Amino acid sequence: MLRMASSFPEEVLEHVFSFIYDDKDRNAISMVCKSWYEIERWCRRRIFVGNCYAVSPPMVIRRFPEVRSVELKGKPHFADFNLVPEGWGGYVYPWIAAMATAYPWLEEIRLKRMVVTDEALELIAKSFKNFKVLVLSSCEGFSTDGLAAIAANCRNLKELDLRESEVDDLSGHWLSHFPDSYTSLVSLNISCLGSEVSFSALERLVGRCPNLRTLRLNRAVPLDRLANILCRAPQLVELGTGTYSAELQPDVFSSLAGAFSGCKELRSLSGFWDAVPGYLPAIYPICPSLTSLNLSYATIRSTDLTKLVSQCQSLQRLWVLDYIEDIGLEALAAFCKDLRELRVFPSEPFAQEPNVSLTEQGLVSVSEGCPKLHSVLYFCRQMTNDALATIARNRPNMTRFRLCIIEPRAPDYITLQPLDDGFGAIVEHCKDLQRLSMAGLLTDRVFEHIGNHAKKLEMLSVAFAGDSDLGLHHVLSGCENLRKLEIRDCPFGDKALLVNAAKLETMRSLWMSSCSVSFGACKLLGQKIPRLNVEVMDERGPPGSRPESCPVEKLYIYRTVAGPRFDMPGFVWTMDEDSALRLS
C-alpha cells in the first residue's frame, strides 16, 4: 500500500484530491500516510473551524498554506438568547490580521456569531485582492463604515450577506460606495439593516449587475419601490422584500404584480414585514414555482396564510408565524407534498395565554401529509406524548427536531405526565436524528431513551429538564456522535461530568448554565484534561471567593489544541493547571 502510494507523482494525487471537497473526506485522506498528508495540506483550499478557540490562526496557517476560503464560528449557540454576557469573546481581528499576510489570495470569509470590527472589515478590504465572498451571520461589532470599505475596495466581490447581524447603522450611504464600474454582484443580503439606503443607488447597482441572483432588502425599502427593482433584475432567484405594506392603490398593485410575473426564475421569497393581505395576490403567479418561503415577519392571519400556501405546491421550506394556526398547517399538509423544512415561530412569545389556535395538531397534520419533512422547529403552547409518538411514527426520516413549549416544564396537557415517552418515541423511530431540542416536563427517563437510541445525534439542547446527574450521564455515555451539548436550568451537577470527563474531548463543546456544577469540579476538569478549555463565567465575582462546592453560574467547555485563551473579559476564568494557584 505504501509502495503504491509513493509511486504516483504528486501532481496526479493533487489532481485527484482536487475533486474532494468535504472536510471529513479531506481529513481522512490526510491520515493515509505522511506523503498524502503533505500533498493534501498544500492543496486544501477550504477550512472550517467550528470553534474559533479550538485552534489558533498560526496553527492553521502553518498546516494549510494555500487556503482560499475560511469559515469560523465564535460564540456558543445560546448567545442567540442573551445567555452569553457582552464581551465574552469571539473576536475575528486576530484571524484577519494573520491571514492578511499569509493568505493574500483569500477569496471567502464566512463568520458566525463573531465580533467583527470596522478595523477588521477595512483590513479585509485592503488585504485580499481577489476577495469574493463575505458572509456575516449573527455577527456584531461593526458599523456601516466598515461596509463602505468593503463596497469601495473589493472589485471582485460577489457576495455580501449580513444575515441577522447587529450593525451599528450610521447611515445608508455605504451602498453608494460601490463604484459605477462594479458589476460582479451575485448575492446581497442587507435585511438586518435599519436605515434607508439610497434607492436610486440601489436601483443602479441592481441594474448593472447581470449576475445578481439573490437580493434580500431591508425593511426600509418601501413597497412602491419594489417593482422598479424587480424590473431591473428579472433573473433573480431569491428575493427578500422590504416592508410589504402600503395603501391599496391599483397602479402600485398592478406594477408589482407585473414585476413579479416577470421574474421567471424566482424560487425563494422572504421579507414581508408588516404585510397587508391586499398585496399578497401580487405574488400568486409565482407561488407554484416557489421552493422557499419565509413569512416569519409577516403578521398576516390564518385565512390569508392558508390561501397563500395552498398555491405553493413546490414548496420545500416554510418559515412562518403561528398565525398560520392548525388550519393553515392542514392546508400545508394537503397541498405542499414536497415540504422538507418547517419552522413555526411565536407571534406573542411573552403572552401567557395562547393568542392563536396553534396546537400539537398542526404539527401532527404536517408530519402525516408531507413525506419528505425532515427538519422541524416548532413553538407552541401545548403538547402530548401521543402527538409526539405519532409524529415519530409518521416521520422516521426526521433529522432535525426542535420543539419549544412556551411554558417551561409543561406536562402532557391531557395526561399531565412528563413528555419522556413522546421524545423517547422520536429518538427511537428517527434513527438518523442529528439535532434535537426538547421541551416540556422531562425526567431522567427521557435521557435514558436518548442515550439508548439517539446514536446519530450530534447536537442536543436541554432546558428545565431532568432530575439528577443520571440524566446527563445517560447522554454523555450513550450518544456516540454527540458534538454539541447545551444545557440550561437543569439539576445536573458534578458527578456525570467527572465520570464522563474524557467524553468531552470527543465533542466540540458543552454549555451548562444555571445548573449545579461546582467550582471544585470545574477546577478538577481543567487541571486533569489539558486539551479542554474549561471556562467559568460568573458575574458575582471570582469563583475562588466562594466555597469550592458552590455552583458556578455558567460553564463552557470546549476541546482545543490552542491552550487557554487570553482575550477573556473579567467575568470569565479558564480552569487549568495554573488556575488552582491563581484562584485560591
Added chain:
Amino acid sequence: MMELQLGLALPTDTIKGLDLNSYVFDPNKDAARSSRQLIIMNQGMVHPWLSTGTNSAAAAAEDDDFISNHQKRSFYDAFEEIYDMPRTLPLLLWSKQPNEEEDDERNKDHEKSFPSASNKVDGAGDGIVGWPPIKFQRRKISHRSRKSRMENDRRVDNGCADCHGRPSNSMYVKVKMEGVAIGRKIDLSLYNSFQALKHTLLGMFGICQENSSSHKLTFQDSEGDWLLADDVPWRSFIWSVQRLKLIRSSR
C-alpha cells in the same frame, strides 16, 4: 465539605485488578476492549480520588447545603451489579443508583433546586432570561403588527391634529399592582398623558389621590424590557407598551 483529591497511590482496600496508575487512556488501543471493561466494587469501597474526610453520611449531608436537594445521593453505595464502565477514565466513580426514597422529595423541590441565576429577571418582567429561545429580531413582532394596524387606521380616519399618534381603536393592556393578586385592564386609547393615566390606575386599585406618590408606574415595552413610564415621552410609550405595573415608590 466534599473535596476531590487526586491520589496516585491506591488505598489497600481497593479494587482487585484495577491499577489506576498504569491506566492511560489511548483511544486507539482501548477502543476494542474498553467497552467491556468491568469494575467490580466491594461494599463500601472508596475511590482513591475521593477523600471523604469522615464518613459517607456526613459528607453527603454537607453536600446538600450547596447543591440541589435531590442530589443527596451517596456515591458510596455499593455497586450492586457488574456493569460496563464507560470507555473513559473517570475522575469519579459513582453508583448511579438513585435512592428510592428520594423520589418524592425530588419532585416536590423541582422548582427550588437551581441557583437563582436563571430566575433573574432579564428586564422581561415575569420572564426568565433568554426564554423563550428566540433571537432578538423576533421579539418585537406582535408590536409591529399592532403598530402597523394603528398606522393603517390612522390613515383611514382623517386624523386629528392634536392626536399625537393616539390610536383611534381601543387599546387594552393589562395592569398589575405590586402586592395585589388580581390584575386589571385599561384602555390606553382614552388617555394622552401619564398624569391622567396614573390617576385612573391608582383609582382602580383604591389608592387615593393624596397618596399618588406612593407608587411609580412602570411598563413593559415591545422588547420585553421594563421601563419607568416617566422616563419616556408619551408617544414612545404608547407605541411600545405591552403591559403596566404599579410598583411601590419606596424601592
